[in-house]
Amino acid sequence: MFQKILIANRGEIALRIQRTCRELGIPTVAVHSTIDAEAMHVRLADESVCIGPPPARDSYLNIPAILSAASITGADAIHPGYGFLSENAKFAEMVAAHGLTFIGPSPEHIQMMGDKIAAKATMGRLGVPLVPGSDGAVTDYAAARKAADRIGYPVLIKAAAGGGGRGMKVAPSPAELEDAMRIARAEARAAFGSDAVYLEKFLDRPRHIELQILADAHGDVIHLGERDCSLQRRHQKLLEEAGSPALSAQQRDQLGFTVTAALSTLGYRNAGTVEFLYQDGQFAFIEMNTRLQVEHPVTEMVCGIDLVREQIRIAAGDRLGYRQSDVHFSGHAIESRITAEHPVSFVPSPGRVSLYHAPGGPGVRVDSALYAGCVVPSVYDSLIAKLIVHAPTRPEAIARLRRALDEFAVIGIETTIPLHQRVVDEPSFQASDITVHWLERFVSD
C-alpha cells in the first residue's frame, strides 16, 4: 500500500480524498495555491506544500510544481481528483516516469478516451451502441454536408478535443450547417487547440444516463450501476440520481454487461464513467470519463462502496475482491450540486462565507470544503458543496432532499440552494418527466 499520497486538487474533492486516505491510515500531502492556504483539506492533511499563486495554470495545473512537491515530501502516489490534471495523459505519464503511481487509468486509456472521435470509434468496434454520426472527423463543409444528409437533421457539431459539454453547436437544418461548422471549428481551435470536429444526430429529448465502472489490474471489471444526470444547464450537471427513474433493473444489467465486456477487452483499469444519451429506449454512447466524477457519491450511497478507496486499492495493485453478483443496489440517492452563483441570474458570487450550517440527520451527506470564515475564491470552479441524500424510495429521497435543503445555511455569498428548492417542488421533476433540455427551460421561465 502507498506510503504517502499527494492530493493534486482542491476544494471538496481534495477533502473527499483526504478523508478516505485518513481512514486507510495513509499519510497525505495537500498541494495548494496561496489563496487556498487555509482550505479545510490543507488543515487536515499531514503535510502541505504551497505550489503557486492562485491562477490554476500556475498552481493546480502546474505539473513541475506538483511533481516537485511529491519529490520533496516523498509521496509515492498522486490522486488527481476530477478536472485539473485528472484527464491529462501527459501528466499521468510524467507521474509514472518519476516513479510515482498515478491513481487512475493508464495514460494510453486517458489519451484514447480524451479524443472523442477515437473513443467513439473504439467503443463502436467493441459493441457499444453509438449516437448516429459522421464516423470520424469532418474536415470540410462538403464532407459535413454529406454526413449530415445521411444522419438526418438536426445535427450536432462537436469538437473532437472537447468534452464535458463544451465545444458543441447545433445545425437545425441544411441552411445553417455551413455557418455552424465555421463557428464550431473556430471555437474548438480557441478552446482546445484543435479544430477537428465530428457530427452527431442531435437528439431532441434524451436523458443523460451514465454507468460507473471499476476495473482492477487483474482483469476484473464490474459496474456499480447508472446515474441519471439529465438536469443540466449549459451542459453542466445540476442534480444527479442513482438509479435512473427511466430504467428497469433489466436494462441496467444489459447495459452493464455490454459496457463491462467492452472495457474488459480494452484492458481498462481503475474507475471510469461511460456516458450515454437515452431516448426512445435506445442508448447512445457519447463519451467516457477516465476519472472519478463529481457525482460519484450517489453511487456510493446506493452501493455502499467507497469509490476513492477502491481507486487507491486498485492503483496499489489489489484485486477488487468481489464480483458483479456481490454488488447490490439499495434505495435511491440524489445529489444537489450547490454552486457559488446567484440562484436566478447565475452571476458568480465568490467571497467570504460568514456563516455555514450544513444539514444532517438520517440519509444526509454533505461533501463540501466550506466552513464559517472561509473564502470562496473567484478564480476556480464555482462548486462549493454537494448535498447528497439517500432513502429507501425516490419519493422519500425527494422529501429528504427538500428537508435538507431547508436546513442548509450559507451566509455571505449567493448560492443555488434556492434553485434546488424550486426544482424539488416541480411536478415534472417529481414524476421524472424530464430530458436534458428541461432545466434550461425551467430556469428561463
Place this chain on the structure above:
Amino acid sequence: MSRIPLDPDAIRALAGILHETGLTEIEIAEKDSRIRVVRAAVAAAEAPVPPPRPARSPLPAAEPAVPLADAITTHPGVILSPMVGVAYLFPEPGAPAFVTLGQAVTAGQTLLLIEAMKTFNQIKAPKAGTVTQILVANGMPVEYGEPLMIVEN
C-alpha cells in the same frame, strides 16, 4: 455629523478581546457612535503565504503563526521562493557558499539555487544590497512563497 470621541483605551481593549477570543471582527455601537475593530484581512491574492503548519485539525490556528513570521514575509527586502524545490546555498559540494551573512550583493547576483525536477534554478538578488538574513538551510525543501533570504538596502 457629530464627532466620534476617540477612545484609544476602548480600541485597545477591543483588540485585546479579538486576540483572546480568536474573533476576526468586533463592532460596538451606541447612539450615533460606532467602533469596529477588524483583525488583519485574509491574505490577498498575491500576498506572501505564512509558513506551513503541520495542523491536522479543522480548527484554525489560534494566532496566525507568529508576529515575527509576518515581519519576515512582509519585509521589503525579503526574497520569496518562486517555486517548489530544494534550496542549495552552494554551487556544488565543497565550493564556497554563493553568499554569506553581511555580504554586499549587486542586482542580478545569484544568492542560492533551487532544484526542481533535476534542474537547478538560480535565485538572484532583484536589487543591490546586503544579505542580512539567510532563512533556509542547505538541502532544505521549500514551497512557493517561502522566505529564503533578506537583502536590505
